[in-house]
Amino acid sequence: MPSPDRQPLTRRQWLGRIAAGGVTLALGSYAYARRIEPHWVEITHHTMPLMNLSSSLVGKRLVQISDLHVGPVVDNSYLRTVLRSLEELGPDYLVITGDLMSSRRAESVDLVIDTLRDSPVIDLPTFIVLGNHDYGEGFRNDFVADELVDKVRNLGVTVLRNESIDIDGLQIAGCDDRWARRTDLNATFARVDHTRPTICLAHNPDIADLPDWSTFGGWILSGHTHGGQCRFPIIGAPVLPIKNKAYARGHVSLNGGRNLYVNRGLGYTRRIRFGVRPEVTVFTLTPV
Numbered sequence: 555m556p557s558p559d560r561q562p563l564t565r566r567q568w569l570g571r572i573a574a575g576g577v578t579l580a581l582g583s584y585a586y587a588r589r590i591e592p593h594w595v596e597i598t599h600h601t602m603p604l605m606n607l608s609s610s611l612v613g614k615r616l617v618q619i620s621d622l623h624v625g626p627v628v629d630n631s632y633l634r635t636v637l638r639s640l641e642e643l644g645p646d647y648l649v650i651t652g653d654l655m656s657s658r659r660a661e662s663v664d665l666v667i668d669t670l671r672d673s674p675v676i677d678l679p680t681f682i683v684l685g686n687h688d689y690g691e692g693f694r695n696d697f698v699a700d701e702l703v704d705k706v707r708n709l710g711v712t713v714l715r716n717e718s719i720d721i722d723g724l725q726i727a728g729c730d731d732r733w734a735r736r737t738d739l740n741a742t743f744a745r746v747d748h749t750r751p752t753i754c755l756a757h758n759p760d761i762a763d764l765p766d767w768s769t770f771g772g773w774i775l776s777g778h779t780h781g782g783q784c785r786f787p788i789i790g791a792p793v794l795p796i797k798n799k800a801y802a803r804g805h806v807s808l809n810g811g812r813n814l815y816v817n818r819g820l821g822y823t824r825r826i827r828f829g830v831r832p833e834v835t836v837f838t839l840t841p842v
């Protein structure tokens with residue numbers, strides 16, 4: 555029973571308490587978005603059905619990471635810890651779908667190389683495509699991209715620039731970046747047999763809407779969006795650097811039997827994430 559001495563709160567006192575609660579909630583959310591979520595990696599698991607998959611490829615694991623943004627903004631020890639942990643996922647193949655580094659004011663090519671060299675990336679069959687940030691500030695500097703590619707290839711890692719490779723009967727095509735104006739799907743698929751299982755790596759998911767996909771019926775793996783980095787109830791993600799907002803994150807079924815998966819990335823351009831945890835994606839290859 556309430557004490558008879560206790561006075562009920564006035565309207566002003568109630569409003570004060572609600573305001574204090576709101577401020578506490580806002581400060582707590584901001585601290586979470588700055589301190590916890592940017593490094594709270596989620597491992598997501600998906601099956602990847604592919605046409606005409608050979609029995610030797612069934613059950614193989616392909617791990618996708620994206621948007622490392624190595625550079626002055628992303629905590630490099632966090633990235634190294636995540637990269638070292640990839641071995642625990644038992645990957646048969648690893649793909650990195652662009653934005654290895656951030657390019658603002660200065661490039662971080664050598665730090666990218668140090669970070670990759672210190673990880674299982676160089677011991678696995680690893681396939682990389684470039685993102686807009688890999689082309690330097692302004693996203694159009696071929697000299698920066700070429701230097702990065704040369705040094706990554708010297709580590710023994712495959713970089714696909716509008717070309718494809720066949721590994722164990724799986725075709726992996728890699729499309730160069732759209733914002734850098736280096737996308738050429740015709741060249742990318744020049745040596746691809748569309749009757750065989752194929753995965754296409756492309757940093758920017760908007761390329762799924764280009765008209766040049768011919769009879770490609772495989773999977774497109776992308777990044778670029780970071781899932782918007784911040785996603786709120788009702789309004790969703792207010793900042794998405796893509797034309798087709800349906801390609802913000804996760805799996806999308808496309809026409810022509812194509813499948814798109816947009817990884818939320820590991821890094822960030824500003825250290826803040828809310829409702830969009832960084833992601834490592836594990837695909838298990840399965841027959842259709």
Ligand SMILES: [Fe+2]
Nearest residue numbers: 621653778779
């Ligand atoms: Fe990015």
